[in-house]
Amino acid sequence: MTDFLSKSPRSTLSRRDLLRGSAALGGVAALSGFPGVARAQSALTVGFIYVGPRDDFGYNQSHAIGAAAVKAMEGVTVVEEENVPETIDVQKSMESMINFDGATLIFPTSFGYFDPHILTLAPKYPDVRFEHCGGLWSADKHPTNVGSYFGYIGMGQYLNGIAAGHATKTKKIGFVAAKPIPQVLLNINSFLLGARAVDPSITCQVIFTGEWSLAVKEAEATNALVDAGADVITCHVDGPKVVVETAAGRGAFVCGYHADQSALSPDKYLTGAEWNWAKVYTDMVSATMKGEAIPNFVRGGLADGFIKMSPLGPAVPEAGRAQFEAVKAEIEKGGFSVIKGPLKDNAGNVVATDGQAFLETDPALEGMAYLVEGVIGSTS
Amino acid sequence: MESDLGLWAIPLAVIGGAIRVSTPILFVSLGETLTERSGRINLGLEGTLVFGAMAAYATAVLSGSPWLGVLVGALCGAVFGLIHGVICSIPKVNDIAIGIAMMLLGTGLAFYFGKPFIQPVAPDLPAIPLGWWSDLPQVQAALNVNVLFVIGLIAALALAWALRATRPGLILRVVGDSTDAARAMGLRPAMIRTMATAIGGAFAGIGGSYLSLYYPGSWNEGISSGQGLMAVALVIFARWSPINCFWAALLFGGAGALGPALQSVGVTQGYYLFYAAPYILTLGVLIATSSTSRALTGAPGELSITK
Structure with a gap:
């Protein structure tokens, strides 16, 4: 409209x-x-x-x-x-x-x-x-x-999940998502798997709003997640401001997305997965000006400076900080897999067999159409 | 937050959602009822709502007082209503076309002036904790009722009474039902309609201030997502009655909360369908209450859509 x-x-x-x-x-x-x-x-x-x-x-x-x-x-x-x-x-x-x-x-x-x-x-x-x-x-x-x-911002959501796993008391975390497209699904799955790396009993409730930017619906979804017992909330919508403010207002912890939202709630903000497009864009533009060709398929993660994490907030406990930094260092080293077997989706189908691991660079992840076991939600 | 409510979470979320989401819809539809009862349609209230939200937020950011924000939101709304009213007083000007123009002007100006206020955080309006009797945090959160919701309820009751039983109410209805009768009584229809449109605009401005200062409680360009337009349509649904506007707004707010609430208890299939619930509900009620023998009960006689 x-x-x-x-x-x-x-x-x-x-x-x-x-x-x-x-x-x-x-x-x-x-x-x-x-x-x-x-x-x-x-x-x-x-x-x-x-x-x-x-x-x-x-x-x-x-x-x-x-x-x-x-x-x-x-x-x-x-x-x-x-x-x-x-x-x-x-x-x-x-x-x-x-x-x-x-x-x-x-x-x-x-x-x-x-x-x-x-x-x-x-x-x-x-x-x-x-x-x-x-x-x-x-x-x-x-x-x-x-x-x-x-x-590969899924890695950032995995790190968000580690911070969330240490902060949650109810063992239930929440995700406000816009649409069930592969990138969003990978973020939801990574967030839960990060939390499960801390405590395998943690579950993640997801609510889809259906649009990239719907302020009232995002606020309603956040309220519904907190009502359902989630005490750490993150999101994948275009503007996380409403989700961050609503969740913090209800007393839940928040993990950011896209950009640094810590200014909105310094006490409740754990960390956040941020884009670092300045590096990507200036690289591409200077290559073009020099007459060099830009590759048609460009991808990068934490180590390449495509994404970065917000500084850890005061609510993340000491054990959480240690694990967060350790995993972050491991991801930057390369060869780290978030989606690795044995892993089932939340309908019981096997998505990765024992010993199978998908690197962040694996194109199969960009066609993701499932939510992993432990995520309460559905892709349709 | 330890307690698990199970399926009780759904009615609770619907009630909570009705209270949280309905206020701006209520204020816009009350304002539109007032305007339409005077015989004019102001489709521009979507723009007024968005501009009111921006003006209120900006004022609260700059002054630190959310109530001053509500006041400025109402004043801006009144100015928008006044412009609409004055332009429509010129003979042969179509109020619907002006309304659409005002809607675009309102949103455009709000986006333009609102740019520097997307980032800052404004103080929120206070809420009354009516859930103090319960130990459940969910119940306490659902029953956190904002003062503007209460004011909206009182305004609906007062407006219904004023339209029925007071002299200004009678004047408004006469002007709305027959321009000729109003002229014969020595009234000035254009003047009265302009006033009614300005007051209606003020209502919409207050509705906007609720959006930006309480729920969702921040200013951005997608804040209204068409709620102002829905509220204008709800006036027909409510048959131009302020009390019905209140129920219609509650129904709409509650139905809107159904989608997220169902997903939160694990009913995750088909959420797009649940999000259409308010609209399906509106269609259903309109069909159920329609009749072949009486068309648009309660419609003011001078409205350009009924003439």
Whole structure:
């Protein structure tokens, strides 16, 4: 309902301003007889598109921080548009960035932008590079000017789970989730498995809200989780602010997601899994400016600096700190598996046999469609 | 938090959800009832709700006083209502079109001015702990009733009485039912409708302040998710009666809490369907109460949708 309401104007120069400006400059150049360039041109124009507001304490903020780092680079112009729904609107936004702003590298950051929107435009603009966050690019199916990048943030949720496992008294933890897509399911499973690394009797209740950003429903879900006895809450929604504030208000501990939310509740905040897009984006942009190709499939974890953890809060006990740091060091060393056998899903099917382990880099994890044993919830 | 309520968690969550979620819907539908009883439709209340939420939050952040925020929210709502009312007083202006324009203006302005206030944390409105008699933390949490909810209930009762039994109420109804009769009585319909729209806007502004200052209790651009529009539609459902608005808002809030509550007790299949519960409920009640012989009972005669 609100999709058509939430479109806000481009934060930088509008296309009209740009056209007017370049026309005026062109006129001046023609009058004075200089055949020179009509408008100042930077080496590279980069576009960023967000599905929500740039300062939502969450997903979009994490990308906007990355965009700000790109903006600070020499010779780069950044155009941004926020509140762009995952509909035909994003195609219009991308075309406007390409045709009017001259963007040749575009970061449409929301999951739903990929198919069909990026896949529609990419063949039409072979000289533009589309870098999509989270989409599963594959060489035999998708155009070569499309790339996908993502971070193994499930590891961060595993570490969240370890902190949660030490903080919970009721042995029940809660997860407010938006939609049952693979990335969200991996986060839920990792959160529980992290907690079970502390105490195997812990269970995790999940509530799906059905949308990436629904403030009232997220608050209701958080209340329902606390009512059901969960005393540590984390989430995977676009803006965790409502979940964090509601959970802390009900006296539950919180693990953050996307960005650092510790400022919202310093006492109840245990730790959080954060994106570190600034590194990813500046790397990609400087590679492009040097004329190097960006790989079509980019992934990274804690060790690569794609993700990071919020500093541990005061509520995490000493034993928890020790285990948290030890596991974190082990993950950074490489070769660590969260999903490893013997492991069943919560319907009793075997998802990993004894001795089988999925590394964080395993593409099979990006097609996850199950919740592991101990998670109370369903994917449909 | 040790106690496990089992299936009792569901009715408790529905009651708690009804109390938590209903207040903004109640205020918007009361405001819209007042406006529509004067013979005008203000579809812009969704925008007023969002702007009221932003203005109240910003005021609370800057001043440290949530009550001052509620006041500013109400004032901003009244200004939006006044603009709608004045524009619609010009002959041949369609109130529905202006309403849609005001809705877009309200949300747009709220997003624009609200940018710097997404990050800061504002003080919350106080709640009355009506669950003190229970040892269960769930019951205590569900019965934490916000002062604005109580004010909304009193306002509904007062409005119902005023419309039925007072001279201003009678004037409002005359203007709403027949412009000609009102003119013959020496009343000024355009003026009265503008006033009614402004007061209705103030109600919606208060509803917005509840959203940002109590529940969910923070300002962001998705705070309303269409609740203002639903509340305007609920007025038809409530047959233009303030008391019915109260019940309709409770029903809507409670039905909205059903989805998360069912998932929390382990009924996890088909949650998308449960989330549609409020709308299915609305459809069901509308069909059940509809009649072939009497159309839209209680509808003011001058409303542009019934003329």
